Amino acid sequence: MAEGKKYVTPKLDELEKGPWPSFVKEIKAAAQKSPMAAALLGQLEQSYDEKIGHWKHGGIVGVVGYGGGVIGRYSDLGDKYPEVAHFHTIRINQPAGWFYTTEALRGLCDIWEEHGSGLTNMHGSTGDIIFLGTTTDQLEKVFSKLTALGFDLGGSGSDVRTPSCCNGMARCEWACYDTMKVCYNLTMAFQDEIHRPAFPYKFKMKMAGCPNDCVAAIARADLSIIGTWKDEIQQDDEMIKKFADEGLDIQRQIVSRCPTRCMDWDGKKLTINNENCVKCMFCINSMPRALAPGKERGAMVLLGAKAPIVQGAQLSSVLIPFIDLEDEESWNDLKQLLENIWEVWCEEGKNRERVGEFALRVGFGNFLEAIGLEPRPEMVAYPRDNPYVFYQTAKKE
Amino acid sequence: MAEGKKYVTPKLDELEKGPWPSFVKEIKAAAQKSPMAAALLGQLEQSYDEKIGHWKHGGIVGVVGYGGGVIGRYSDLGDKYPEVAHFHTIRINQPAGWFYTTEALRGLCDIWEEHGSGLTNMHGSTGDIIFLGTTTDQLEKVFSKLTALGFDLGGSGSDVRTPSCCNGMARCEWACYDTMKVCYNLTMAFQDEIHRPAFPYKFKMKMAGCPNDCVAAIARADLSIIGTWKDEIQQDDEMIKKFADEGLDIQRQIVSRCPTRCMDWDGKKLTINNENCVKCMFCINSMPRALAPGKERGAMVLLGAKAPIVQGAQLSSVLIPFIDLEDEESWNDLKQLLENIWEVWCEEGKNRERVGEFALRVGFGNFLEAIGLEPRPEMVAYPRDNPYVFYQTAKKE
Amino acid sequence: MERRTDIGPPHYTKFLPPVIQKNYGKWKYHEGVRPGVMVHVAESGDKLYTIRAASPRLLSVQKIRQYCDLADKYCDGYLRFTSRNNVEFLTTKEENIEPLIAELEAMGHPVGGVGRAISNIVHTQGWIHCHSAATDASGIVKSVMDDLIDYFTGKKEVPGKLRIALACCLNMCGAVHCSDIAILGIHRRPPKVMPNLAQMCEIPNVVAACPTAAIRPAKVDGKDTVEIIEEQCMYCANCFSVCPALPMADAELDGVSIWVGGKVSNARSQPMFSKLAVPYLPNNPPRWPEVGQTVRKIVEIWVEHAEPDERLGEMIQRMGWPRFFRLAGIQFSKEHIDDYRYAALSLKRTAQVHQA
Amino acid sequence: MERRTDIGPPHYTKFLPPVIQKNYGKWKYHEGVRPGVMVHVAESGDKLYTIRAASPRLLSVQKIRQYCDLADKYCDGYLRFTSRNNVEFLTTKEENIEPLIAELEAMGHPVGGVGRAISNIVHTQGWIHCHSAATDASGIVKSVMDDLIDYFTGKKEVPGKLRIALACCLNMCGAVHCSDIAILGIHRRPPKVMPNLAQMCEIPNVVAACPTAAIRPAKVDGKDTVEIIEEQCMYCANCFSVCPALPMADAELDGVSIWVGGKVSNARSQPMFSKLAVPYLPNNPPRWPEVGQTVRKIVEIWVEHAEPDERLGEMIQRMGWPRFFRLAGIQFSKEHIDDYRYAALSLKRTAQVHQA
Ligand code: SRM
Ligand code: SRM
Ligand code: SRM
Ligand code: SRM
Ligand code: SF4
Ligand code: SF4
Ligand code: SF4
Ligand code: SF4
Ligand code: SF4
Ligand code: SF4
Ligand code: SF4
Numbered sequence A, B: 001m002a003e004g005k006k007y008v009t010p011k012l013d014e015l016e017k018g019p020w021p022s023f024v025k026e027i028k029a030a031a032q033k034s035p036m037a038a039a040l041l042g043q044l045e046q047s048y049d050e051k052i053g054h055w056k057h058g059g060i061v062g063v064v065g066y067g068g069g070v071i072g073r074y075s076d077l078g079d080k081y082p083e084v085a086h087f088h089t090i091r092i093n094q095p096a097g098w099f100y101t102t103e104a105l106r107g108l109c110d111i112w113e114e115h116g117s118g119l120t121n122m123h124g125s126t127g128d129i130i131f132l133g134t135t136t137d138q139l140e141k142v143f144s145k146l147t148a149l150g151f152d153l154g155g156s157g158s159d160v161r162t163p164s165c166c167n168g169m170a171r172c173e174w175a176c177y178d179t180m181k182v183c184y185n186l187t188m189a190f191q192d193e194i195h196r197p198a199f200p201y202k203f204k205m206k207m208a209g210c211p212n213d214c215v216a217a218i219a220r221a222d223l224s225i226i227g228t229w230k231d232e233i234q235q236d237d238e239m240i241k242k243f244a245d246e247g248l249d250i251q252r253q254i255v256s257r258c259p260t261r262c263m264d265w266d267g268k269k270l271t272i273n274n275e276n277c278v279k280c281m282f283c284i285n286s287m288p289r290a291l292a293p294g295k296e297r298g299a300m301v302l303l304g305a306k307a308p309i310v311q312g313a314q315l316s317s318v319l320i321p322f323i324d325l326e327d328e329e330s331w332n333d334l335k336q337l338l339e340n341i342w343e344v345w346c347e348e349g350k351n352r353e354r355v356g357e358f359a360l361r362v363g364f365g366n367f368l369e370a371i372g373l374e375p376r377p378e379m380v381a382y383p384r385d386n387p388y389v390f391y392q393t394a395k396k397e
Numbered sequence C, D: 001m002e003r004r005t006d007i008g009p010p011h012y013t014k015f016l017p018p019v020i021q022k023n024y025g026k027w028k029y030h031e032g033v034r035p036g037v038m039v040h041v042a043e044s045g046d047k048l049y050t051i052r053a054a055s056p057r058l059l060s061v062q063k064i065r066q067y068c069d070l071a072d073k074y075c076d077g078y079l080r081f082t083s084r085n086n087v088e089f090l091t092t093k094e095e096n097i098e099p100l101i102a103e104l105e106a107m108g109h110p111v112g113g114v115g116r117a118i119s120n121i122v123h124t125q126g127w128i129h130c131h132s133a134a135t136d137a138s139g140i141v142k143s144v145m146d147d148l149i150d151y152f153t154g155k156k157e158v159p160g161k162l163r164i165a166l167a168c169c170l171n172m173c174g175a176v177h178c179s180d181i182a183i184l185g186i187h188r189r190p191p192k193v194m195p196n197l198a199q200m201c202e203i204p205n206v207v208a209a210c211p212t213a214a215i216r217p218a219k220v221d222g223k224d225t226v227e228i229i230e231e232q233c234m235y236c237a238n239c240f241s242v243c244p245a246l247p248m249a250d251a252e253l254d255g256v257s258i259w260v261g262g263k264v265s266n267a268r269s270q271p272m273f274s275k276l277a278v279p280y281l282p283n284n285p286p287r288w289p290e291v292g293q294t295v296r297k298i299v300e301i302w303v304e305h306a307e308p309d310e311r312l313g314e315m316i317q318r319m320g321w322p323r324f325f326r327l328a329g330i331q332f333s334k335e336h337i338d339d340y341r342y343a344a345l346s347l348k349r350t351a352q353v354h355q356a
């Protein structure tokens, strides 16, 4: 592609200065080869002048046989910046944990330099590789080259969105289950659900290897899988003493900040009442070699997080307090659970109603019944505090 | 009055046994003189047999010129137990702090023996002396004798309910303001509002001398006044040492249970970061002579507690974080605040809408504006966590 | 004699013993003396002994006069009642304590409830006076306190304060909604629509009274009335409060629910609502044994597991609800999961979980 | 060639460096090496060094290739990105660290963000790609991170982790609703009703989209359309999401709000939502100085007052919102008081108050 029209961009130029890497430099770099990127600079400068965006609602565009993966985008200044009159993005399913070989990355770059603006997001908030800006006619070409490279599109619209996960066992001593494996396997198991929107609304999945939740699963995923353990924290008293000797005030900084106050420190020995420990990770985080999650590891499954539109934000809440996820059986349980959830939600959910909102609307207890889970006290922060019980027995009598 | 008809009450008789004082014995004692009390035994035994109550909705009964103070009550078994066909209760405004002379109590007894069942509640949940069971024709007589004795009726219906308070300065070292004085003065200031219901619903006031809240004000009063202080906790290091010497584990039992972790104990000296102390009373409760509330004492005023019907229970929330209540000015401020609240609530409140529900319905910020209070961060547990702000400026522009 | 109105209650100072009048606002500290008795020491050095005795709250004038006799004999004619309806005898004379207690106990009024103890049950009217009651109040209170008497008198030690309350219907007169253990009368049948409804009540008011929109206007035999969508009813009885022609009570289905972990004080933790423990126990007069057993079990768990001055709700937060339900042998069920206004916030929205 | 579909992403094992393949699930501990660099030690004794570099997230293919060049040179051709969009270089060779950092810094990609540090800002599209944006994303992020650079690189020490996020509209793509500091683009004008609304959108859908019932059907000049009850609008833009004929953007009124105290991790405290700190700051491109100053001020308060590893929200809970507002010099206003669904629970329902 030839170099595009050059726009005067004094405001954007300001953002080339300073120590943090500059997105303007990135756009300018792309603009060396892409007239689209060049036009983006022009339109963006105008936005900076006018303090207003210039993109219109997207239409439905995509690749054959897929309902998601592409976000249509059009400029409302198409006459002035014809190169970005159409400026769609493509969402590409990232490899689990965002690990790459340079070879794979270069392959992606080549495709995008040829068929798009040359601009990307590494990565989008959901986790996808984002190819930023192309026209409808390029979509199929990009798609066929992507699949040739071994990549596929991610989700968009009312489908399963691209699952994502923390790097887990790949590089973290705290991973309580294999996040990348679970992420990959779920992604593969639900290719149809990812590519062909058929739900009332989007459905996101994220896997974090421990309660530190380094992918913000509990805040951002309709289904959040978070590692945990059942047995005792592994404790190395030598190392604990070392921390103390090196000046860590174990009483003040650790023990008295444990959320359930389940530790005791007598100046020499740390005693954990593991029965009351809620596996928050804090003490473990603070003394990496001295403490570690237990040996009986697995995950908990939580449901329902979402951003605030329109009933207010939700955090995911516990659905399965503990699941092994290593054996075939628990893996099938998980998939079955998902099928059950989707079935109920598709049947009774309203348009644009996230599953967490749906579960609350019908009543969480009723929702559990419908998806075939027994109510458990681990699912609640506290049992109901209002007396408005829909006693069932009475009605049946 | 003559002795009443004797009923066979095998179930109730069971409740005469056992170490706890028996209400059945009380009814039987009254029944010695009161046919009404005797009939109550009969009807109650029938309720115990049938597992169902036998009282009907009350009608409007009362004394001349008063709209409240009497709860009308009728039996649905009036034919069978004619003595309790009418069985109204009278609410009598208790003296602040529930202190009595035997003289006053005997006076009350005499009135009630003559004009009612001889049964009382000492006291009702709101705080009143309850005269339990009489007929409409006795009401004026009781009233005139009560006033002669220096007593008056309490509230009922949509009025100011009888204020009540903890014994405060009368017998408690922790009282941060004079609860009994404030209770009495407010009661006297609002006699009309207590006796003549003119509100959308009931309005309760309770005063506790410190955050221990020994009258459950924060849970049960539309207006809760709770003592607190502004300056530093008074500390007697000698006494603290004594507690430690006597075996109190100050680190574990006190310091690490402080809700804001604002204390430090080095084994010898307790250091309180008073800036972070939220005046919860815990450490003071635990070491009575060693610690005491500060010297700059006063109260906070909270609004809105109520039982669950029908939007769910509410706790009172902070309206005035600190008020002196000793000087004339703050006293007038408080009364003015009440007038303002009532005015707004009477104007815009719905029938059977408690003031706390009302404030939430119109928006707590709007409510503050209407009653003339500045918003303050002390009023919230946390600022809003949803982005749905009714920006005003924008609308005016 | 002129009719006096709006005179208000007597001024409290008239009723304060001289030692209080003298030391008003000048108390320095207090101490336990023995179970049920504490002494307050004033800055002046004066001492005031308080002897707290159990009261059924429902008192005959005869009993009140007996109290007065004791107060005259030992307390210079002064006494008071507490916010939990106990009676307190106030004296400056230490030597009066033992004889007073002896007389109280002989009268059947055990002394206790002070400090680390289980005090009186705050309760309501029940079948003795209220039209709304789903259970009796006094009978359950008597039975439960008979059972817990040793925790009141101090014969058995407890870790701190535990407050029990009872309300006979969802109106919750009292502080049932914020008690360590709450006993709550419940209806479990939708209201019956009486044929005379339209004469007694305004239909729009009745319809508006229902928070779940379970009531709608209807015509039966050409007459205006309402109908109840039974699946939508959660038995709040607000419609009955508004309209007598919608009775809720049912001899078979009414009963009692048990709630735990509420509190009012601000010490350590903030005030908390009580949470559902047992959704339903039958009305079983005269002694409601199921209720008594359940309450005792919960008390025993608290006695065994709580730290000093730890309230039941605080203890449960620390040990986790799963363990509490296990220890109490209560089946966790759908009913326990909130589905009302703030249901979202009651779910476990964290990975901080007490694993079994 | 046959058209392949539903192949999913490449299997991750293909992309894992050998040291990871070997020690997968067998890491023992990690340590900081220097700012921006940590080492993970495996049970086998193997060591893996991670060098984390800043990324603007919006990357040209040119830049990605430069990353690749470095990874080829120093990391055997492996690299990864983080959940906060930084780029990480992975190597077993300690000696590669310094030269790699030197090259990264020369390229304009400072190394940092590991451990106790302020990491990259998670953000969204803004005026670069989204039709919904009330502000730009990349411009603010660049300006704020320029300002906070020393906290990223470790030149200035911080007490723990502080996570900043930005979303350009209330849809909040990202974790703005659970961030220590959140920068949120806001509209403050009710939607304009475009004349062609009825052609573009179904009126019942549009009416149903509004959570506050601020939209109702209307007729203008005999044509079907909707009208907005402006007092009832809280600018959520849900109607605009559903119908393009209701634009919200406004050059003068759009801007930015600042939120604080959210978190995601379960360490110590449970996950928390971000809370409103500053209701409105103007859009002031290219550098949004008001936003930068506000964020810096909040960061400085945290750096000064937080305990080790104490998150901003935890610190504020400990010191109290009144003190936070005082320290930050932010006027507490009506806007700060919640009036949405769970407003009741946001009020101070305890006597536990931080007195001034
Ligand atoms: C590209 C991305 C932002 C980014 O720059 O990273 C994005 C961009 C858009 N999001 Fe998002 N969302 C993106 C991650 C999120 C996230 C975070 C996440 O997935 O972890 C959230 C919060 C979590 C959640 O799902 O609730 C999020 C919550 C929303 C919402 C509000 C949904 C809700 O239920 O509250 C909307 C509105 C809607 O769906 O109509 C939305 C809608 C949109 C749309 C499609 C605009 C619209 O109204 O149709 C945006 C297209 C922008 C564009 O033109 O490129 N986006 N969106 C993210 C997807 C990239 C990727 O695939 O990796
Ligand atoms: C007598 C007393 C119970 C007792 O045995 O102590 C009582 C008895 C009644 N209460 Fe109550 N309430 C009593 C204190 C309370 C309290 C506690 C308090 O005041 O501290 C509450 C909870 C706090 C509150 O006000 O919210 C309380 C909350 C209710 C409610 C629910 C109000 C709400 O907004 O949720 C109702 C229902 C109503 O108002 O229609 C109610 C209604 C009633 C009625 C009038 C029944 C009715 O539906 O009309 C009861 C009359 C019983 C009778 O026949 O004697 N009562 N009621 C208490 C008053 C005695 C006194 O004056 O000292
Ligand atoms: C007499 C009474 C006030 C009155 O004016 O009637 C009273 C009096 C005292 N209370 Fe209380 N409280 C009284 C009801 C309450 C209530 C209200 C209630 O129970 O309905 C509460 C709130 C209960 C709740 O949170 O649910 C209450 C929460 C406290 C606390 C905080 C306990 C805690 O840790 O949560 C203390 C401090 C302590 O005990 O360490 C306290 C401490 C005290 C002290 C020690 C204060 C003092 O220095 O005089 C008094 C002796 C108490 C005792 O029984 O151990 N008082 N106290 C009430 C006695 C009721 C009874 O007969 O048992
Ligand atoms: C690389 C990454 C995961 C990934 O797969 O990409 C990661 C990796 C690690 N995290 Fe994380 N976290 C990563 C995002 C997160 C997130 C998500 C986010 O920021 O959006 C969170 C939740 C943040 C929140 O609560 O809002 C997160 C909360 C933690 C915590 C808990 C901190 C706390 O006290 O609240 C720890 C433990 C600690 O630091 O003590 C932790 C610890 C770690 C450790 C030390 C785990 C380990 O042993 O390897 C890793 C090095 C971290 C570091 O930067 O200090 N990681 N970590 C992410 C790096 C993002 C970045 O570029 O800065
Ligand atoms: S979530 Fe846990 S396992 Fe995953 S990277 Fe973070 S600390 Fe490691
Ligand atoms: S993991 Fe958390 S809850 Fe468990 S002992 Fe450590 S700090 Fe306490
Ligand atoms: S509320 Fe405070 S001042 Fe009043 S009696 Fe209880 S402890 Fe004393
Ligand atoms: S009163 Fe409460 S908050 Fe203050 S120092 Fe004592 S325990 Fe801590
Ligand atoms: S709780 Fe219900 S039944 Fe009991 S006294 Fe109050 S209103 Fe009557
Ligand atoms: S009891 Fe409550 S829920 Fe049932 S119909 Fe009556 S008002 Fe409605
Ligand atoms: S936050 Fe809003 S404006 Fe920004 S990308 Fe998401 S939908 Fe678009």
Ligand code: SF4
Pocket: D190, D191, D209, D210, D211, D212, D213, D214, D215, D228, D232, D233, D234, D235, D236, D237, D238, D239, D240
């Ligand atoms: S912006 Fe939101 S509140 Fe305003 S009209 Fe649209 S949907 Fe309704």
